[in-house]
Amino acid sequence: MRERTRWGWISWTVPSDGHLPETPHQIGIIAPGTTRAQRAILHWLTGRPGRRITLGRALPKSVRFSTVCAVIGSLLVGSLSIHAGLAVDVALPAMALVPLLTERLEGLLDDKDATHVRRIQGEAACRYTQRLTTLQDQLVHLDVQSDSRYGLRRATEIGHDLLWDIAALLQTQDTRSISSTLIAREILMLRLVDQAEKSTFGPW
Known part of the structure; x- marks a missing residue:
């Protein structure tokens, strides 16, 4: 099963009992800056049978x-x-x-697929990236709610850039060897979400 998003997709292997697993088996990040039409094409390319x-x-x-x-x-x-x-x-x-x-x-x-898509596989890498994609989805949601104000749109773009860079790291290295880098990126994503929420809802 594949969940399509604005930044890429999450692929799950659904067990026979029908319950959704906790960790996806693959996460794909589409290159930042692509248009809606380009994303649609890339989703088709990556979803086609490659047997x-x-x-x-x-x-x-x-x-x-x-x-x-x-x-x-x-x-x-x-x-x-x-x-x-x-x-x-x-x-x-x-x-x-x-x-x-x-x-x-x-x-x-x-x-074309290899140039514009980065895939993350492996339980540890997917589990970590899944946390970041959840934050990115929050940014996308806030951006949509705000009618694409520049500040929120820019935060969403930065978040997508971070996902793209992290995907490159995780394609060549394991999570343990770059743990400090990953933690720093996650903190930055959390700050982006926090600033976006304050921009949208104002101080409590």
């Missing part, structure tokens, strides 16, 4: 599931076209070209 099929021991290289589907589809369409009277020297190149174009397109989509 690969191993060709066997004799051919150890794996291929994408979509490429296999393209091969089967092009064979069927090509065979029907030849049967309907299309010249073989026209049909065969087209049948060979479709899988190659599919594989190339999937490669370009993967490159």
Whole structure:
């Protein structure tokens, strides 16, 4: 199950009893500064099936599931076209070209995904990041409530930047080795939320 947000997504593995687990198995952070349309595209790219099929021991290289589907589809369409009277020297190149174009397109989509999305995995890293995403969701909520006043919009942007930077750290290092850095970022996020709440609701 995937929860989409303005800053990315949280993916959960729901057990068979239907209860929501406490810790997600993956958190994805979309690059700051993306538009709503760009976020929609990235959500689609990251949500599409990425399955690969191993060709066997004799051919150890794996291929994408979509490429296999393209091969089967092009064979069927090509065979029907030849049967309907299309010249073989026209049909065969087209049948060979479709899988190659599919594989190339999937490669370009993967490159775009890697450039604009950072994934966090592992129980400790996801548990920590989940706390920060909860704070970021509070900033987004306050920003929406305030009709996007500049101060709150800027706080939301800073929070997103912090998530993006933290995702980069957690992709290469474990939480223990960068614990002091993570604590400092969490304190900054807490201050952002506190200032945003005071800006929205005023002093008690």
